[in-house]
Amino acid sequence: MESQKQQAKSWFEELRDSLCAAFEALEEQADPTLYGQAPKTPVRFERTPWKRGKDGEPDQGGGVMAIMKGRVFEKVGVHVSTVYGEFSEEFRARVKGADKDPRFWASGISLIAHTRNPHAPSAHMNTRLLETTESWFGGGGDLNPMLEDYRSQSHEDSKEFHGAFKAACDKADPAYYEKFKKWCDDYFFLPHRNEPRGIGGIFYDHLQSGDWQADFDFTKSVGKAFLSVYPTLVAKRMNQKWSEEERRQQAVQRGRYAEFNLLYDRGTQFGLKTGGNVDAILSSLPPMAIWD
Amino acid sequence: MESQKQQAKSWFEELRDSLCAAFEALEEQADPTLYGQAPKTPVRFERTPWKRGKDGEPDQGGGVMAIMKGRVFEKVGVHVSTVYGEFSEEFRARVKGADKDPRFWASGISLIAHTRNPHAPSAHMNTRLLETTESWFGGGGDLNPMLEDYRSQSHEDSKEFHGAFKAACDKADPAYYEKFKKWCDDYFFLPHRNEPRGIGGIFYDHLQSGDWQADFDFTKSVGKAFLSVYPTLVAKRMNQKWSEEERRQQAVQRGRYAEFNLLYDRGTQFGLKTGGNVDAILSSLPPMAIWD
Numbered sequence: 001m002e003s004q005k006q007q008a009k010s011w012f013e014e015l016r017d018s019l020c021a022a023f024e025a026l027e028e029q030a031d032p033t034l035y036g037q038a039p040k041t042p043v044r045f046e047r048t049p050w051k052r053g054k055d056g057e058p059d060q061g062g063g064v065m066a067i068m069k070g071r072v073f074e075k076v077g078v079h080v081s082t083v084y085g086e087f088s089e090e091f092r093a094r095v096k097g098a099d100k101d102p103r104f105w106a107s108g109i110s111l112i113a114h115t116r117n118p119h120a121p122s123a124h125m126n127t128r129l130l131e132t133t134e135s136w137f138g139g140g141g142d143l144n145p146m147l148e149d150y151r152s153q154s155h156e157d158s159k160e161f162h163g164a165f166k167a168a169c170d171k172a173d174p175a176y177y178e179k180f181k182k183w184c185d186d187y188f189f190l191p192h193r194n195e196p197r198g199i200g201g202i203f204y205d206h207l208q209s210g211d212w213q214a215d216f217d218f219t220k221s222v223g224k225a226f227l228s229v230y231p232t233l234v235a236k237r238m239n240q241k242w243s244e245e246e247r248r249q250q251a252v253q254r255g256r257y258a259e260f261n262l263l264y265d266r267g268t269q270f271g272l273k274t275g276g277n278v279d280a281i282l283s284s285l286p287p288m289a290i291w292d
Numbered sequence: 293m294e295s296q297k298q299q300a301k302s303w304f305e306e307l308r309d310s311l312c313a314a315f316e317a318l319e320e321q322a323d324p325t326l327y328g329q330a331p332k333t334p335v336r337f338e339r340t341p342w343k344r345g346k347d348g349e350p351d352q353g354g355g356v357m358a359i360m361k362g363r364v365f366e367k368v369g370v371h372v373s374t375v376y377g378e379f380s381e382e383f384r385a386r387v388k389g390a391d392k393d394p395r396f397w398a399s400g401i402s403l404i405a406h407t408r409n410p411h412a413p414s415a416h417m418n419t420r421l422l423e424t425t426e427s428w429f430g431g432g433g434d435l436n437p438m439l440e441d442y443r444s445q446s447h448e449d450s451k452e453f454h455g456a457f458k459a460a461c462d463k464a465d466p467a468y469y470e471k472f473k474k475w476c477d478d479y480f481f482l483p484h485r486n487e488p489r490g491i492g493g494i495f496y497d498h499l500q501s502g503d504w505q506a507d508f509d510f511t512k513s514v515g516k517a518f519l520s521v522y523p524t525l526v527a528k529r530m531n532q533k534w535s536e537e538e539r540r541q542q543a544v545q546r547g548r549y550a551e552f553n554l555l556y557d558r559g560t561q562f563g564l565k566t567g568g569n570v571d572a573i574l575s576s577l578p579p580m581a582i583w584d
Contacts, residue, residue: 069584192564255577262554263564272484272555285547287584291577292361
């Protein structure tokens with residue numbers, strides 16, 4: 001068990017390093033006619049370690065928040081955390097396996113990227129391992145194009161994004177893709193507006209097939225799929241010219257994104273109610289939004 | 293009963309007319325060096341009637357959404373609605389008197405003003421009459437200064453705002469003010485940031501003292517107090533110069549406002565879940581916000 005936890009934790013940190021490196025590399029390729037001259041000091045992620053719990057309390061883990069406010073990435077956070085302790089009464093009944101014993105251990109990575117160029121999609125990805133008296137993986141990723149034309153399943157960017165996750169799923173289990181894509185569509189939906197948050201991706205939870213290594217390998221594949229496809233999509237779009245009107249449309253769409261995260265997102269609610277790092281949790285909110 | 297409902301409905305509409313007129317008058321007094329020349333056609337509220345329920349369903353009431361996107365008021369909504377029907381299973385257990393009989397009737401006014409000038413405070417006010425097998429008034433108002441210096445109980449604007457509500461309360465019952473001010477402070481609070489939404493005001497609910505007329509008179513006083521004090525505060529601040537940095541601070545504070553409304557506000561959640569008018573409900577969200 002201990003070795004499995006360490007493997008998972010190390011993977012999430014390794015994936016974080018790869019993603020940050022990929023995003024920092026894209027910052028170097030920003031067209032100066034669109035983004036202005038590159039600053040003398042290259043834009044880099046700023047990493048801030050944090051601890052869960054108050055001073056004097058027993059160790060409850062913590063994490064590292066990595067945020068970059070760049071040119072291509074107006075705001076992107078790639079956070080890892082490894083936390084443990086006991087669930088409060090409220091959560092014991094709600095988290096699998098926690099009714100018998102409130103102790104838990106959780107490690108994961110969480111990414112939200114808000115690009116400056118309205119043609120380049122925003123995206124979210126997270127994967128995690130959770131252990132109570134049971135042990136499972138969960139996570140997923142979804143793409144959030146900011147402009148109407150891109151918000152269609154038949155757009156080439158959507159197809160490329162879905163294709164990467166389909167390949168990761170199919171390698172693990174032929175039944176996964178259909179199930180996890182639908183789960184994503186159902187989850188990232190704004191009922192009050194009767195509209196999806198983006199064009200989807202995959203979402204999975206409580207993955208415990210009985211073969212821990214297979215579930216871990218799948219979770220690694222999901223991370224790698226995202227790492228291979230998302231920076232590619234950003235690279236393709238980041239140096240396309242944009243208009244003020246497109247920037248406005250992006251700000252409206254970002255408002256929808258904020259609505260989803262604050263009204264419905266379980267991760268946000270869970271994090272805020274279990275003493276998570278507020279700055280890390282709310283770093284998912286867009287750099288700016290309009291409600292006009 | 294019918295006559296009481298009509299009186300309340302008429303009052304909310306009358307108050308709406310007075311508030312809209314006061315705000316439109318302020319638009320005329322905008323300093324052109326700060327706000328640009330006045331447009332040829334004066335900025336006015338746009339009123340949009342809406343009906344609750346789908347076509348073909350029995351009448352369930354509706355309302356009028358009034359929104360102005362002006363110079364002084366970057367975005368202000370003053371909505372009245374009178375709705376009736378039956379509560380869903382979910383709400384029967386949660387709304388006073390609805391467990392025995394799911395029928396309800398509700399009429400009210402709801403106002404949210406987002407001013408352009410960061411020196412001029414934003415504000416919220418609403419009052420309503422709700423009837424199930426019981427009948428009660430509720431409502432309140434709170435002030436949301438955008439700049440740090442103004443967000444203090446001892447600031448002269450805060451004192452003026454609180455003073456108006458205190459006078460309205462004291463006229464009705466010497467115990468009201470302390471109780472309703474605390475209720476407001478407790479309600480408009482962001483636990484995840486451990487900070488209040490604004491400088492408070494009053495908040496009350498389930499007001500049924502046994503003397504319907506007294507409760508109605510108090511509710512009218514609350515509306516009149518807001519009508520007397522808020523436009524005065526805006527008039528005092530609206531033509532003060534502001535800086536880009538103050539505008540940025542305003543946008544950050546507006547982010548907090550959006551967080552409160554989407555994460556915690558019961559009116560927002562209630563409205564979205566009971567088939568309220570989504571545009572009217574979400575018109576409370578600020579015209580723009582940043583999370584930096």
